[in-house]
Amino acid sequence: MKNPGFLQICSVAVLCSLLPGCASTGVKNPSGVPVTEMKGDERGFVAGTGVESQDLVSVTDQMARKILSIDQIVKAQATPKVYLLPVENNTRFPINRDVFLDRIRAQLNAKATGKVRFLARAASPDGSPQRIMQALERERDLKESGAVTSNANQPAAQFSGADFLLTGKLGSLTTRTSKGVSDYILYTFQLVDVRTTEIVWEDSAEIKKQGLEDAAYR
Numbered sequence: 754m755k756n757p758g759f760l761q762i763c764s765v766a767v768l769c770s771l772l773p774g775c776a777s778t779g780v781k782n783p784s785g786v787p788v789t790e791m792k793g794d795e796r797g798f799v800a801g802t803g804v805e806s807q808d809l810v811s812v813t814d815q816m817a818r819k820i821l822s823i824d825q826i827v828k829a830q831a832t833p834k835v836y837l838l839p840v841e842n843n844t845r846f847p848i849n850r851d852v853f854l855d856r857i858r859a860q861l862n863a864k865a866t867g868k869v870r871f872l873a874r875a876a877s878p879d880g881s882p883q884r885i886m887q888a889l890e891r892e893r894d895l896k897e898s899g900a901v902t903s904n905a906n907q908p909a910a911q912f913s914g915a916d917f918l919l920t921g922k923l924g925s926l927t928t929r930t931s932k933g934v935s936d937y938i939l940y941t942f943q944l945v946d947v948r949t950t951e952i953v954w955e956d957s958a959e960i961k962k963q964g965l966e967d968a969a970y971r
Contacts, residue, residue, distance in 0.1 A: 817860035836915035
């Protein structure tokens with residue numbers, strides 16, 4: 754007959770011998786990569802051949818400075834009013850088209866307070882009014898009906914008209930071989946006189962990049 758005490762001791766010994774093994778065979782997760790905070794005009798270690806933040810900052814800074822130097826803005830008798838039309842994207846990269854003109858507007862407002870004014874009109878690529886214009890029309894209707902007060906001398910039925918239209922276009926050329934991919938992107942911007950349809954200012958910037966791997970842009 755086997756001794757119950759002996760069996761109990763053996764069971765404990767076997768269990769103790771298994772525990773270190775279980776502890777040593779666990780899955781070790783790889784250490785994570787820390788997040789690195791960078792400035793918008795810095796080229797990061799995660800990069801591709803498309804439009805990136807440093808390109809956006811560089812191009813919009815150039816365009817804002819040049820717009821402020823043209824006679825139609827500098828020598829204008831009255832403060833010019835500008836309407837922004839979304840940038841046309843003809844590249845292979847999905848791009849937030851509004852971000853270019855948004856930054857140009859912010860730069861102009863920050864560096865040239867009072868020299869140029871922007872009209873709060875949002876438009877789709879085909880020019881149809883959207884949320885902001887609809888809100889302005891509703892506010893105008895409320896003023897006309899007397900539901901809200903109007904302190905402006907200008908009649909409530911009239912919105913300020915634009916003197917100039919600012920828009921841009923992105924075009925690209927892509928070359929892909931077994932050695933990698935090359936992307937050339939041309940950024941062009943225009944300021945158009947709304948009354949005469951003349952292009953009073955136009956400028957461009959171009960950037961070319963090459964890489965071994967393509968990146969996914971969203």
